[in-house]
Amino acid sequence: MKKIMSVCIALLLGVSMIGCTDKQEETKEVTISDSEVSQEVNVSVEEEKNNIEKYKKLIGLSKEEIIKAMGEEPNSVDEGGLEFSxxxxxxxxGEDGKKVNQIFINNNDVDFNGAKVGEKIECFTNVFGKPVGEDTGSAYSNFDYEGLVLHVQYDPSTEKVFSVYLMEEWK
Structure with a gap:
């Protein structure tokens, strides 16, 4: 009986030590992962939440900086632009061709502080307030967003938003 009791106690201690070791290793992994993430925050926007702030950070970047931040090879588009598929x-x-001054977004997964592409223009008005400029004939509304222009294009018959430009200024 003493032998069985000794074996059970030894087995219980062994199992409990294994659990402690796993927890220590998990903590190390999280710490390493956190430091890796903090090193990449300044360089890459791939893992960030898909919201307007992510794209706001791209305004003013050079071609090299935005390619590095996006983590993909872009395709050239009209007027010297780049497409990140x-x-x-x-x-x-911009006019100098050096710094990003305009971003076109038609992805309905992007969160514009609660409004999204595919929703009605009213959603953007509810979030951003009265437009600073609009043309119902051309079906767009411009909103001020922290010193930038949020140019929202929508279908005039359905009033559903189909694209958003985030830009330094509206000309």
């Missing part, structure tokens, strides 16, 4: 965005550069 994985992110479903296009960017254009």
């Amino acid at each position: 994985n992110a479903s965005i296009r960017v254009w550069f």
Whole structure:
């Protein structure tokens, strides 16, 4: 009986030690992962939440910086722009051709502070307030977003938004 009791106690201690070791290793893995993430935050936007703030950070980047941040090889589009297929965005550069000043987004997964592409223009008005410029004939509304212009295009018959431009200024 003493032998059985000793074996059970030894087995219980062994199992409980294995659990402690696993927890320590998990903590190490999380710590390593957290430090890796913090190193990549400044460089890449791939893992960030898919919201307007993610795209706001791209305004002002150079061609090299945005390619590095997006983590994919872009395709050239009209007027010197670049298309990033994985992110479903296009960017254009200022008159000097050096810094991103305009981002085209037609991805309905992007969260514009609660409004999304595919919803009615009213959703954007509810979130961003009264437009600073609009043309119902051309079916667009411009909203001020932290010093940038949110140019929202919609279908005039359904009032559903089909694309959004985030840009430095509206000309």
